[in-house]
Every structure is written in C-alpha cells, then in structure tokens.
Amino acid sequence: MNVERLFIKNFHRQDPRHITIMWWLFFATLLLTLWGLYIILPEVPIQEEVVYTLGFIGVWRYGWKTIHLFRGLYYQYVRYPVLSSLAEMTHKPTEILVVIPCYRTTPEISAPVFKALIDEIGNFGVACRAVACVTDEADIGIIESQFDKLKQRVPVTLFIIDQDGTGKRNTMADALTLLAEDRPVSKDSVLILMDGDTVVPEGMLAKVSGFLMRYHDLGAVTTHNKPIVKGNSLTRQWYRQRMAQRHFYMSSLSLTYRVLVLTGRFSAFRASMALSPDFIESLRYDHVKHWRYGKIRMLTGDDKSTWFYVLKERWKMLYIPDMAVTCLEDAPSGSFLGTSISLMTRWYGNMLRSNIRAIQLGPRKAGLFLWICLLDQRISMWTTLIGPSLALFVAALLGPKVVIAYLFWVIATRSLNVLLISVQSGQFHPIFVPLLWYEQMVGSLVKIYLFFHPNIQRWTRQQISQTDQDRSISHEIKRWLPHLETTAAFSALLIFVMLLYG
Numbered sequence: 001m002n003v004e005r006l007f008i009k010n011f012h013r014q015d016p017r018h019i020t021i022m023w024w025l026f027f028a029t030l031l032l033t034l035w036g037l038y039i040i041l042p043e044v045p046i047q048e049e050v051v052y053t054l055g056f057i058g059v060w061r062y063g064w065k066t067i068h069l070f071r072g073l074y075y076q077y078v079r080y081p082v083l084s085s086l087a088e089m090t091h092k093p094t095e096i097l098v099v100i101p102c103y104r105t106t107p108e109i110s111a112p113v114f115k116a117l118i119d120e121i122g123n124f125g126v127a128c129r130a131v132a133c134v135t136d137e138a139d140i141g142i143i144e145s146q147f148d149k150l151k152q153r154v155p156v157t158l159f160i161i162d163q164d165g166t167g168k169r170n171t172m173a174d175a176l177t178l179l180a181e182d183r184p185v186s187k188d189s190v191l192i193l194m195d196g197d198t199v200v201p202e203g204m205l206a207k208v209s210g211f212l213m214r215y216h217d218l219g220a221v222t223t224h225n226k227p228i229v230k231g232n233s234l235t236r237q238w239y240r241q242r243m244a245q246r247h248f249y250m251s252s253l254s255l256t257y258r259v260l261v262l263t264g265r266f267s268a269f270r271a272s273m274a275l276s277p278d279f280i281e282s283l284r285y286d287h288v289k290h291w292r293y294g295k296i297r298m299l300t301g302d303d304k305s306t307w308f309y310v311l312k313e314r315w316k317m318l319y320i321p322d323m324a325v326t327c328l329e330d331a332p333s334g335s336f337l338g339t340s341i342s343l344m345t346r347w348y349g350n351m352l353r354s355n356i357r358a359i360q361l362g363p364r365k366a367g368l369f370l371w372i373c374l375l376d377q378r379i380s381m382w383t384t385l386i387g388p389s390l391a392l393f394v395a396a397l398l399g400p401k402v403v404i405a406y407l408f409w410v411i412a413t414r415s416l417n418v419l420l421i422s423v424q425s426g427q428f429h430p431i432f433v434p435l436l437w438y439e440q441m442v443g444s445l446v447k448i449y450l451f452f453h454p455n456i457q458r459w460t461r462q463q464i465s466q467t468d469q470d471r472s473i474s475h476e477i478k479r480w481l482p483h484l485e486t487t488a489a490f491s492a493l494l495i496f497v498m499l500l501y502g
Helices: 017-040 048-087 107-124 137-150 168-182 204-214 233-254 277-284 302-312 336-360 362-366 368-383 386-398 401-425 432-452 475-501
Strands: 096-101 128-134 156-162 190-194 218-230 266-270 287-290 294-297 316-330 457-459 464-466
Touching: 017 233, 017 401, 048 204, 048 233, 048 316, 048 368, 048 386, 048 401, 096 107, 096 168, 107 137, 107 204, 107 316, 128 137, 128 168, 137 156, 156 168, 168 277, 168 302, 190 204, 204 218, 204 266, 204 316, 218 233, 218 302, 233 316, 233 336, 233 368, 233 401, 233 432, 266 302, 277 302, 287 336, 302 316, 302 336, 302 362, 336 362, 336 368, 336 432, 362 368, 368 432, 386 401, 386 475, 401 432, 432 475
Parallel strands: 096 128, 096 190, 128 156, 218 316
Antiparallel strands: 190 266, 218 266, 287 294, 457 464
C-alpha cells in the first residue's frame, strides 16, 4: 500500500493552504504588535547579572541542541547508510511474528491498517504468526478476511484474543505468552509489536528484519513516525512538531546504538528475546519503587517497559530514519489545552517513572551519552521555567516592557530551535515556534507536578487510571505531602529567581 496516498475521512496530514497562510499572518501580526508595544513602552534598566544568567542557560541549552544536530546528521548521512547497505545483503528471517492490539478502532481505521500489514507480509514472503487483540466483533471480520487472502501467498497462523479492558500491557503479555507456548521460535525470527492504528509502508519488514539478521548484538529497532491527525489545525501541527523533535533526538542517540523509547506504534524485536519469560513478565508486571508510595504498578507506558528491559540486558538498539509508519492519531475530544495536557500527563508520566531507574543503571550500562540525556531530562524541566519566572518577577517591579523583551527572546530562541530541528527532519510550519514554547512551558509544569505525584497514571483511550496503590502509609499523608512538596519546589524556584535579580 502506498501510504502517501492514504485517505481516511476527517484525518489530515497537512493544513489546507489558506490555513497555513492564516498562521503566517498570525505570526507576522504578533511580531509587529510586540515591536510596536516595545517602542511605545518606556525603557527599563536590566541588571547585567540577569542577562548573563539567561545567556548562560541559553548557551547551555542550544549548545546541547547543536551537539544533537551534528550527531543526528552524521548518523543519518554517514553512519546509517553504511549500516543499511550491509543489512540489505543478509538473509530473511525464518518467521515473522506480529502482535497488534486494537482497542475500539473504527472499521475506517482497521481496514487500511490490516490491508497494509497483510500486503507487506505477503510481499516479504516469509511465514507469519499473528495475534490480533480486539474488542469489537466488527474487527474480527475485517481481520479474518484479510488474513484469508494472505494464506494463499505464505504460511500464516492467526490468533484472535479479546481485550479484557485492563490495559494494553496485559493484553500484549497474553499475546506473547500465546506465541511462546504455541511453538519454539528460531534465533532468526523477528517479532513486531505495533498498534492497531498504525499503517505499515512497503518495504518495512525487509528493512527492520535486515538489521536484526545482520547485527546479532542488536535487540530491537524502531522507526520514524508520521502522523495523520483527526483534530483541529493546532492539534495537527502539535503532533507534527512532536514527531519532528522525536526524529531529531532519536537520530542523535542512535549514533551510539541507544534510543529513548521503543515506540509502541511500531518496533521490531529479536523474537528469541521478546518471547522469553523475563521479557513477558517485565511487560505484564512492570513497576517502579517510590519511597512514599512503595511499589507503583505501571499501567501505561508498555513501550518504556520494553525499552528498559532491552537497555538493562545490554542489547543495542537502533532508529531507522528512512522508514516511517503512518500513525492515525484520533486525538481526545475537547479543547487543545485539555487534549494536550491529557496526553502530556500520560507521556511525561511514563518518561519520569522510567527515567530514574534508567539513570540508576549508570553510564557504563546505559551508555554515557544516553545517561547524560536522561539527566538532562530531569534538569531541563526546571531550567525552562527560570526565564518566564524571571520575566514576570522583573515586570512586576519595572513594568510590562520586560515581558515584551522576553517574548522577543522566546521568538528568537525558539525559531532557532525549530530551524535546527527542521534542518534534520525537513518539517517546518510557522506555528511550530509558539507550539514549541507552549510544550516546553506547560510540559515543564506537568513534569514537575508528576515528579511529585508519580502514582498518577491515565490511559486516554481506555479510560484506565490509577492514583493510589500503596496503603501502607496514611492515606491523608500520601494525599497532601505531594502537594506540599510541589509548593515547596515552586517556592524555591521563585526564591532562586529573586536572588538572581538581587
């Protein structure tokens, strides 16, 4: 299937031209308005210490970003082509195994997803065992009809299991157990874990299996994602901007055979590893320990669980930048603010819960560059808020012109940020600049809140949530202490900003 021509009603890749022009006009109007206000408002004195501090943070942040840029470019245009050419000369796997959970996906989504998958398996010409995890009877008919066509081309075994509504990770663990107990797998079998709203492009199986067959110390690979979004223009561009950032960082990290996540949308694993009892158990029963909550069972973030297992077992991982799955993103209904915060709560909660234990592996086991990136994740959520906090504090003393100057700083630095990302990803839109700032500011607030409330977990589609597990400590203490910690942390940040200004 040519995914570039894929059309699904109400799902869109790009804005219509008139919407893009509207965003350009909005951005230009914003700049002119800020410039006019800056000229009109009276001058205010700014202490040199403030400029030096903001400059130091800026140099650090954008120096780090530049390192990622050059690493990513080197990986994409020098290292990866060599790795890919060698992978193309290897043999095919003896078997492809696929696990694909479908939770209440509509037929308009399920049909192209399974058609693309079946076409790809048939074209690859390798025996296949697949487990489809469904919730609706309508999905069963679509899946069975597609796999019946495949049986005429390659040996195929299809299993269909029901999802019980307890979460994606339990269903995936059941599917892996079923495959493991069905019959043993050979060492050169490949397992695909993918979502039921992910469309696979032509040549994907040959590409990912080639890497796993050629490089025997490689445990898993993941690919680029391109979203087709059901939602308004702002939500659509937010998804695109996030995927461009993902491509930017994953390319950089892959230079040292590490990634930040083995994305649940589509990742390929060495089957002998992924069907081991330890892997399945780590997926089903994954948890983190917290001094206040005790053992926190991981409900969401199955892709972080699989990533952590591969990382701690010292398998290498790779990012495939020239192959992209198409993700049919049906964003939660509601305003952009509510939708984005809901999604960030899930994403960043998973990140923070997995981040600390990956750091605890140490730089030798996790890899030095990845380990530094994990530390940076914990630091950046605080440093991001210094700029706006300082601007608001100084504006309260000296007047609103400080805020105007800060907004110019934001536009300049985030434009540079977006430019660095677009150089590598090839994606740009004028709204990326304010969206990046929005995600950094609101994302930092969400991260800090979740840092002190690690038990909060929400699955936006399945409406699964968890806010309290361990009852060994007084419920009231557990309920109020995180709020006190959060308040104390923000108070400390404010005091730091006040001391910074003198």
